[in-house]
Amino acid sequence: MTTNGFQTALEYSDKRKQVFRISSGSEELDKLLGGGMESMAITEVFGEFRTGKTQLSHTLCVTTQLPGKNGYSGGKVVFIDTENTFRPDRLKEIADRFNLDHGAMLDNVLYARAYTSEHQMELLDCVAAKFHEEPGVFKLLIVDSIMALFRVDFSGRGELADRQQKLAQMLSRLQKISEEYNVAVFITNQMTADPGATMSFQADPKKPIGGNIIAHASTTRISLRKGRGEMRIAKIYDSPDMPESEATFSITGGGIADAKE
Numbered sequence: 001m002t003t004n005g006f007q008t009a010l011e012y013s014d015k016r017k018q019v020f021r022i023s024s025g026s027e028e029l030d031k032l033l034g035g036g037m038e039s040m041a042i043t044e045v046f047g048e049f050r051t052g053k054t055q056l057s058h059t060l061c062v063t064t065q066l067p068g069k070n071g072y073s074g075g076k077v078v079f080i081d082t083e084n085t086f087r088p089d090r091l092k093e094i095a096d097r098f099n100l101d102h103g104a105m106l107d108n109v110l111y112a113r114a115y116t117s118e119h120q121m122e123l124l125d126c127v128a129a130k131f132h133e134e135p136g137v138f139k140l141l142i143v144d145s146i147m148a149l150f151r152v153d154f155s156g157r158g159e160l161a162d163r164q165q166k167l168a169q170m171l172s173r174l175q176k177i178s179e180e181y182n183v184a185v186f187i188t189n190q191m192t193a194d195p196g197a198t199m200s201f202q203a204d205p206k207k208p209i210g211g212n213i214i215a216h217a218s219t220t221r222i223s224l225r226k227g228r229g230e231m232r233i234a235k236i237y238d239s240p241d242m243p244e245s246e247a248t249f250s251i252t253g254g255g256i257a258d259a260k261e
């Protein structure tokens with residue numbers, strides 16, 4: 001029982017036992033993530049265009065529905081699309097890899113297109129209401145991409161502080177949803193192409209955008225970069241407690257999978 005927001009450490013420990021992980025479709029990538037996308041947490045992937053952020057989002061729509069390790073029974077997904085790149089037909093191809101019925105699989109994915117950052121925030125209210133109505137049914141909330149609309153809505157020079165404040169509210173909302181309803185939150189992010197960085201010989205000139213706000217809100221941050229052909233390399237970014245290791249995976253017709261060589 002919670003009293004004024006307090007619970008005993010024992011109660012909290014029991015709650016943490018409900019944490020589950022969702023497979024990315026690639027065992028190597030899952031290993032890097034400590035077993036997959038964690039519930040009660042925000043996982044962020046960032047990378048340049050065509051590094052596979054949206055393809056990973058699509059794959060997760062399907063893998064979330066599959067029963068997994070440690071008694072994970074599978075569940076439904078919410079997909080918030082800010083860039084109009086969601087394609088149900090891709091989900092069908094991915095579902096074929098796992099022998100899922102198309103209709104039933106698509107019926108388990110709740111989709112919304114966000115048109116402004118404000119609309120994106122309103123959609124989170126709807127999501128929270130839905131999760132409240134149907135407890136335990138939804139397991140994953142995807143926002144692809146988290147920053148795209150903020151970049152458009154707050155593009156002026158003097159608007160950065162305002163943008164960061166609104167962004168902080170959104171991420172705080174996402175954290176609350178993930179913990180309150182025990183779901184995994186998966187967000188994709190873009191990168192800066194810092195023009196001054198090459199001049200200053202910085203080791204890592206490309207960074208995820210959104211600054212400290214996203215850095216602090218994300219439990220796990222993964223950077224993606226291109227490899228040969230369909231291969232992609234994922235790396236843990238900036239983690240205090242995870243080693244800086246890498247995983248290679250590939251983008252296939254059936255979604256994200258281990259790289260075959």
Ligand code: GTP
Nearest residue numbers: 047048049050051052053054055056230251252253
């Ligand atoms: P931005 O949103 O533009 O920043 O990129 P992203 O990181 O979201 O890239 P996305 O996930 O859209 O990845 C695009 C890559 O996936 C491209 O290299 C495509 O060739 C590849 N891809 C998309 N569909 C398929 C498919 O059906 N089969 C295979 N093998 N690759 C695909």
Ligand code: MG
Nearest residue numbers: 053054055085
């Ligand atoms: Mg994309």
